[in-house]
Amino acid sequence: MEYRHKSSPSPRKFKVVASARKVMLTVFWDSEGIVHIECLKQGNTVNSERYIYTLRKLSVRLKCVRPTKHAILHHDNAKPHTSRQTEEALHKMNFIVLPHPSYSPDLAPSEFYLFPKLKDHLRGNHYGGDEDVEAAVRHWFRQKCVDFFTDGMRQLVRRWQLFVDRDGDYVEK
Numbered sequence: 001m002e003y004r005h006k007s008s009p010s011p012r013k014f015k016v017v018a019s020a021r022k023v024m025l026t027v028f029w030d031s032e033g034i035v036h037i038e039c040l041k042q043g044n045t046v047n048s049e050r051y052i053y054t055l056r057k058l059s060v061r062l063k064c065v066r067p068t069k070h071a072i073l074h075h076d077n078a079k080p081h082t083s084r085q086t087e088e089a090l091h092k093m094n095f096i097v098l099p100h101p102s103y104s105p106d107l108a109p110s111e112f113y114l115f116p117k118l119k120d121h122l123r124g125n126h127y128g129g130d131e132d133v134e135a136a137v138r139h140w141f142r143q144k145c146v147d148f149f150t151d152g153m154r155q156l157v158r159r160w161q162l163f164v165d166r167d168g169d170y171v172e173k
Contacts, residue, residue: 023133027110028058028073031153034141036061039134051080052089059093074098074156076108101168107159113152 024040036058040046046054062071073095075081090097105111121140127133163169 031150033149046080048080048083048085072096109152109156
């Protein structure tokens with residue numbers, strides 16, 4: 001019960017709006033385009049076991065779309081990416097892993113380039129479910145030309161150079 005003076009206006013009641021659901025998206029890409037995409041079902045989390053499963057799928061996919069002897073992988077320092085099990089699996093799959101400084105999303109091309117552009121495209125749209133979101137994401141990626149992905153990798157090189165030039169200081173836009 002709320003106590004207020006009779007002449008006071010009634011308190012405002014706010015309408016509850018359902019918040020937007022989020023879809024966990026894992027994307028592996030290079031200067032030529034998308035190599036592998038996975039959407040995680042609602043309520044699931046990425047742990048080492050799940051990440052290794054994804055890396056195995058990536059390894060198979062790479063043999064088809066980018067048949068090289070060794071693939072170079074750049075990922076951040078999230079626990080599933082740096083666990084002993086993951087490091088052993090990466091070694092067995094012959095991935096070369098680039099180092100990534102802790103707490104440096106400014107040096108992760110998906111964080112500073114790919115995802116912001118994707119979010120801008122998806123913002124304001126309404127989707128019936130996770131499958132519709134995944135279809136929209138895949139469609140958006142298919143529409144991108146090679147130059148789009150090459151530009152993202154060029155920005156990574158530029159940011160790494162700034163990082164080195166600044167002795168590891170944060171790289172801004």
